[in-house]
Amino acid sequence: MNPIDPQLPPGDPLVMLGLLASAILFAVGIVGFLSRRNMITMFLCTELMFQGAGLAMISYGRQHMDLSGQVFVIFILTVAAAEAALALGLVVLLYRRKETLSAEAWKELAES
């Protein structure tokens, strides 16, 4: 348990909410990635996780009154954009091969 020291200055509720939201978005993203079969939806879920990460960055930046958090969101956006480009390229490629977007159509790593 982490009892809150009353001596501490009151925290910023916005930060708390932002951090909670980031955690929830990340968790939901993982759940979605694991439970959906459509490759596009799965990639949307990774974007959800990116959203969670970005929100956490912003929240911590606010908490520490530092701009680095926001700077890193820029980089996250960069990576997200690159990932989206590549992932969608892959999706198009895979779709051409099997005419389906189901991730379960690709089982080449299975032993049989």
Place this chain on the structure above:
Amino acid sequence: MIAAPAMLSSVLALAEGPLDAHAAPELRWAGLALLLPLASSVLCLLCGWLKVRSKLPAALTIAALGGAFATILRLQGTVGETPVVVNLFDWIDLTWGDGSRFHGFTANVDLYIDRLTVFWMLFVTGLGTLIALYASEYMESDVGKGYTRFFGAVSIFLFAMGCLVMGGNLVMLYLGWEGVGLASYLLIGYYFTKPEAVAAAKKAFIVNRIGDLGLALALFLIWQCYGTVEYAALWKAIEAAPASSEWTAQAIPWLLMLGAFGKSAQLPLYVWLPDAMEGPTPVSALIHAATMVTAGVYLIARMFPLFVVNPDALAAVAWVGGLTALLAATIGMAQYDMKRIWAYSTISQLGYMFLGLGVGTTFGASYHVFTHAFFKALLFLTAGAVMHGFAGQLDIRKLSGLLKVPGFRLVSVLAVLGCFWLAAFPFTAAFFSKDEILVSAFTAKDDRVHLLGWIGLLVAALTAYYTFRVCFRVFFGPVKFEPGHELHGHDDHDHAHDAHAHHGEFHPHGPRWAIRVPLVLIAIGAILAGWPSYRTMLHHDESNWVKTQVAQSSAFQGVAAESHGSLDGHAASSHASAHTEDAHADHGHLVLGMDAHTAVGRLGSLACIVGILVSLYVHLINRGTADALRRTLMGTVATRWIVVGAERKWMVDEFYDWVIRLPLRVIANILSAIDELLLDAGIVNGIGALPAAVGRVFRPLYGGVVQGYAVTMAGGVALVAAWVIWIWLRGAN
């Protein structure tokens, strides 16, 4: 010269002791006795390689053995009263530290030549030559098949026996010891397509291993106690410190004894010898009757200085010998296979020899070895000739009256002669040697062995009975025979109870010259073996040749000189002086109110004649009596065990099966099960199966679908996170 007794206090002072060997480089030619058989075995190997299909290997072997015999004969004329050491070449010569005693190990290829060596080698090489000649005809049906192998193994045997007897140190003795074991194995298993022969060969080898273990341990302990394994140095070391109470020193004679009992087929290790009769008959004659089995006697005689300091060990030797003689004689009475009867008689006679050793008469033992070698070889070879002529028939119930069968008269006469010798008929050579042993048993200083004299007399009667049982059954009476089942095949079978319907009329073929000549020569040898005693008897000359031979060797170390001995009775060193004094007290031993010598002579003659007479009645005059007696004994429960036990060899093999083989088999099976179930299946395969099982558990996750891998990753991250939280929460409180 034999030195007068002196209170010798140190090894160095023993400058002129009877065992003080000196180097004799001029006698290097004596090495031919080893070299010739070795060369012959190599040449036989070569013959085998070149697929020689003639009697060449036999000729080579006979020539080599004859050469060896000639060498020994020449040596007999050369060797003096003191032992000589002939260095052939250096083999093991190590020193460390300051190189003093216990700081070196020397075992060169030396010959230790004294009278005992020459005496032993004389009959070994002599009989070897004659038996090889015999075998050249006997084995002729195998020419081009196993002939080369046979003579190669015989050569190896002679070489190894030479090493054993002539070697200058215990390492060479051990080498020869194992070599004769090897040759014995090879020759017993000569008919390796026969399961019985293979089993017998393995049995002989394995039982001998037990004895050899004892010998090897004794060898180690000898070095540990005395710091040397060379005879010459060893005798000096024993002189210097004879009676150590260390358990190591005390154990040496017992371990040596074990080795000797294994090789010489004594209780409890005798069981291999009867089975060894699976080998060709010349082998039985040479190795398993005349020479190899006497190696144990030689060992104890040679190492006698180690035994005299341990009266308990000597008493044990005597008792084992006496009991073996009795046991083997009782078994021999109830067998029907001629070779097997002779095998049990061999065990029994070897028992006599050990009895002699145990009661202190190395002379008597050696003398008996000598006489026994001839008459037992004669008996085996005549049995072989019969077997050869009657297609493997050896069952004494199926052969009769051979004296009247044309072609077998000479063989039969010689066999009957051999029977008289084996039965120790009065004034045969065996009579004198056995007499010597029994007298010593009655007059021994050790009270514990006197009973063995009576046992020996009983065995003498039994021996006479079973010897003449064979003799009367086979060679006398009406002519009647059935051929064995090996009409055209081998001639070594001993269980030829079932005579196959033979094709047409069976004509036994008599032996030719190569069998007859050795037989005659050996018979002459058997007669002449008694010559030293005849000479003593006729001329009242107390110097017995054999006794002289044995006396001037380590075998007489510490032996009480008997009052009637030819020696001046002072061969022993100062440590044996107590024995010497006791020797004079032997005059006081009276057996049945008579002087021991006279009494034993009369009782032995009586026992022999009674045995022969019983046999004469039961097996010749009224042959139905034996069967009637057997039926009577079998009819009563109280006596039934006598017949069954004797016929089934007192169940010793079965007893060993139950007591030794069965537990070993059970243990082996348990260990095998442990190996299979625990080690193989449990640990080895289990460890192998573990990853596979884990893999099977998680396999559904990895159907190749990307989420399967993602679940693992996310789950792993979640678990790590949960763990971190756990630590965190615990730390917070």
Place this chain on the structure above:
Amino acid sequence: MIPPLLFAASAICAVGLFLLLRQPTGKARFGATILGLAGLAWLLVQGVQASGALGFDPRVAIMSLAVAMATAAAVRVITTTRPVFAALYFVLVVVAGAVAYLIMGAEFMAFSLIIVYAGAILITYMFVLMLAQQAADADGPSVAYDRVAREPAAAVLCGFVLLAALSIVVSDARTNQLPTAKLEARANAAAWNRMRGMPELVQERITAELAATGKDPIGWSRAGELVIAQDGRTAMVPVTLADGSRHEAVLKAADLPVNSTSLGWELVTSYPGSLELAGVILLMAMLGAVVLARRQTDMAEDDRRAAAGLPRTNIEDADLAGDRA
């Protein structure tokens, strides 16, 4: 924030999400939604309580709304069976996220998010959906293979163990927080330092200050460096006015550069290498996407050589063609 309660709230959320993932209909769906929202509300309430804030703050209300919207939209992203809807709900997540950004004072990032995500990335997704999805599937009933969630229990377990872990970390945020005054002082110092690198901005601010204080805003010149006050809330710049008199121009917090200016400054001064790398990553992603999505043409070996300007080998490569087939 008390961990067991936090875990309980997470568990309720998890159960709600699990139920929703099983594609319920009617009342069950409503119940599951309510359950999930209740869990979410409890979680948010705990978060607000934990921050120790007192009284009503409209910003907190808006933030809560945005968070709830983002969460609900995210749940819809993963529960809807139609990819197009999922993409649209994701836009909603992005918008709600942008609202949160805005409230937390990251204006530039809020708008970049809208532009980059909703404007670029999501449109790309829509394009790919249109490209890849069969026409009937595009907005019609969901695709057959994704009608039912795949192992929702395992997924939810993984996800919410993580959520619990993360929320614990969140709960610690306040404990490790520096005193606000100190933080502010440090942040202001950083901001004034940044401003030192922007002389034109300083000049502009001084002019405004001079005008506001009734001094002559023309013809002055700076007479020294910017000096930060002790509490960091103000800074002073000595100036020589046109009339030659000296003046201490006082700059207040409001005169500090706006978020986008600061962010740009920070980006190019503190993270120039990372900025370059980001550019390289984008370039590579572009090239990769081009290579991946390029239509693979089946050409015979000789045709390829010809296309590459090499001489033909005149080898009949029926085998190669067979391999490709």
